[in-house]
Amino acid sequence: MKAAMFHGAHKPLTIEDVDIDKPLGREVLVRTVASGVCHSDLHFIDGYYPFPTPAILGHEAAGIVEAVGLQVSELKPGDHVIACLSVFCGQCDYCLTGKTHLCQTRPVRAKTEPPKLSWKGEPVNQFANLSAYAEKMLVHENALVKIDGEMPLDRAALIGCGVTTGVGAVLNTARIEPGSTTAVFGAGGVGLAAIQGARIAGARMIIAVDTVEAKLARARELGATHVVNAAADDPVKAIRTLTNGGVDYSFEAIGLKLAAEQCFDCIRPGGTATIIGMIPVGQKIELDGPMFLREKKIQGCSMGSNRFKVDMPRYIDFYRQGRLKLDEMITRRGRLADVNEAFRAMKAGEVARTVLMFE
């Protein structure tokens, strides 16, 4: 099969012929139909997070089951599925207390078993237990959720990471109340999903913060009630003015130290800041200590605290009802060979999402 190979930080991905093994035990072989280009992959290409090479990146995909291992009971060939990097074991204390997204013993192949992926006879590292920039994915059944066959798979792919992360940050991690005031830093794929999550949850004020006017315009289309251009105005001052003292809930969807600090500074006493973005490894966030006396809270967020087998079919219902807008989030469609161009466009702020199509 064809796949986009990662050779290390600052190097372009190359399209290669890769061998993929047959599904063993609880594994499923999925034919990839659509694969979204998510910003998290860029953190590895830019060298902010390490990952062993060679590897196949990509972690936001939907496709059709081609074959299943002998112990798979939940899925069969022909089923339409969304893949999720929050693969879980189902047995650890996180899984057994409903926090499958934090599972620390994610199922992987034993070292004695053959590699899932190989290139020129050597093993290839599977990224996020998915490796979705490839014509096929070999994954554990606990990394997949079956969806209705009528759901378009390019829009379903977005639910695989960006939408679940952003909407989940609001509904699952922060659990905002109807009538809340909110601010979302960053109007890329995840930020736009958080804005939609806030709209779905009934926030009365949704302030989008970005430095690109086109992204702020898209944020308005998707539910932002107010926008702040951080290139022109101090976002903390602007948010405090708009809300008479600060928002109830803020969300950081960029992965920037400064934005994370502003996210904490712009909440009112008793408010909660949720950091969704991937802050580069080794960076520290500085907070104003006395603010803890005002019960200001800051928390992390992993993949929208998802219970993806439950959440993703719900998000498809929201899409069908017109409450979750996905068509508007796909700026471009491309082929696997367009993956490097998709990263360039993302860095330039030209797109919310490029989706790579395999058929």
Ligand SMILES: [Zn+2]
């Ligand atoms: Zn992602």
Ligand SMILES: [Zn+2]
């Ligand atoms: Zn577990």
